[in-house]
Amino acid sequence: MSGHSTYEPKTGIERWLDTRLPIVRLGWDSIVDYPTPKNLNYWWTFGGILAVCLGIQIVTGVVLAMHYVPHVDHAFASVERIMRDVNYGWLVRYMHANGASMFFIAVYSHMFRGLYYGSYKAPREVLWILGCIIYLLMMATAFMGYVLPWGQMSFHGAVVITNLFGALPIVGEAITTWLWGGFAVDNATLNRFFSLHFLLPFMIAGVVGLHIWALHVPGNNNPTGVNVQSKADTVPFHPYYTVKDGFAIVLFLILFATFLFYNPNALGHADNYIPANPLVTPAHIVPEWYFLPFYAILRAVPDKLGGVILMFGAIAVLFVLPWLDTSKVRSMRYRPTGKLYFMIFVVACLVLGYCGGQLPDNHVIPGLSTFILIDADLNSMVWLSRLATLYYFGYFLVILPLLGLTETPTAQPESISTPVLSHPAGMPAGAVAAPEKKG
């Protein structure tokens, strides 16, 4: 895509096509000869894994849409009909439902990798922002997809989330009515959610195309964060990374299959097998696990509008991250202090996820009650959420901007090949220079 193309059409038909639509050249330059840093670790395989996840969701989703009935009276039964009477419908539906969770496991791994190795820094800001857009679209798609089976959690989750927009001043009520297509979550809501749930994945696929384009212009970041300097630093994407990504993808599919075949409902909520009933509210409305950290942030704020702003702010801050991190060093490998703060950040995200699944008033340390502050016992999930929320924003808005100016990074290698050559289990130096001859 960028730089000099090495594609040489070998047959007449390839030459004919190449002067009219160089699509084979595009494929060749993107996934065959694309020079890739040779030191990428397994954290870099999640990009390929995510592409597989998107493919699985689209294929299974299109088949499900052939059988699903988007109507409040029939949606629940139509999903069960798919599970019982459609040939391999149970497989398709469980793949789609568990596939969503797998997609989020992969995307969170991918994002934490980007955060750790500074993949958002120049010249990859646009690449990072496109990734943030994909993540936003994924969240919207997953939320609307969860509404479609029209179980209790579907319905009441939709009520809670759409009501959030009602917190906006002046326009809130109008926006909520517009989202619902009426004055409550009802058939019109289900219909538009189905329509959008079908549309958004193709928009994701489009942005993924841009994301890959934006990746192939500057090329991959790598665990050292040091720029590629010569051909000795890279290997052709195929076969080196097709085989490595392929191996990781199959390992990931084994994890997927464990849930799919042996515990297909473990990641869901039992209440969603109860048909939606607007008159009966479930004891605890909780979103799917992948939204729990944001749910915890939402509930951490005693004010509804404040909670909504903070929840969306938690994603918005990612968009400006490239300009918040002032450090010139990309990889946390060479930022010992930064690495420590990053690890605490990961813990804070996990704590938020944990708190999101608990009742706000639950005690963090059982049996110990302290004193009431603002609106809750200090020893409660809501206060733990507040602490973690504070760190979440503090990491982006205070730590990263200041740390880059004050910390002393350790010595970075001069090139990608340098630390490779100094590896204790070294190879003959000559073997490194000519990787392009193999395969």
Add this chain to the structure above:
Amino acid sequence: MLRKGIALAALGLALVGGPALAAGDAKTPEPVDFSFKGPFGRFDQAQLQRGYKVYREVCAACHSMELVSFRNLGQKGGPFYDPAYSNPNDNPYVKTIAAEYQINDIDSETGDVIQRPGTSADAFPSPYPNEAAARAGNGGALPPDLSVMAKARKYGPDYIHALLAGYKDPPAGLTVSPGQYYNPYMAGDTTPFWTGEGHAPEGGFIAMPPQLAPDKVTFDDGTPSTIDQQAKDVAAFLYWAAEPKMEERKAFGFGAMIYLVIFAGLLYASYRRIWRNVAH
């Protein structure tokens, strides 16, 4: 290796944080050693037949099972599956069971509302014509549909067994409203009804009276008909009703796992070979 370990642990934590708690203070159901548990678990057909009998003679008086058809009983893995009848609609047991029911229909000649004997293709008819009738017949409470009950409660079949076999006399100090029954496994909060010492008892109130009694259902295979046995068998039957494709799913999964593990091994070997001369 350590970094990978941390990553996996993080992933694990994220997953544990996931499915959130069900309701408050109900007693955790004791796990039952069902034959269908575990990666190779299969349904015990004799148990499904006994469970069907409990459902038919006890539960079906009030509870519907709208998503299940008679033909499902004769499908592979079902209580009356017979390899001689690969089409479950032809299975004589299924036909006989279906014919025991009267199904509401329209006479295609006259348009009159009629009742006719059920066929294999019919779904189980509901005991009440509508929700209002169901509530009127049960003191205002609605007996829930049982089609996916075993998936719609935390702990699934263990919960169904525990609830049905776990009715207890309310402890002294607990006021039970008329038409309600105390059950330690039922979700709810007994605090407002508790005047005794200490913490209110676990569990909640349920509008369904205890249904099972020793020898209430006669098992044709001679299994002693205790409350515990009846509860286990009907829980197994309801799990089958909720997940009729479980055996197919696990068998498919076993093949898929073997394929994936071999494929992973081949890819790893290829990876080692392709990368053997690249220091990285």
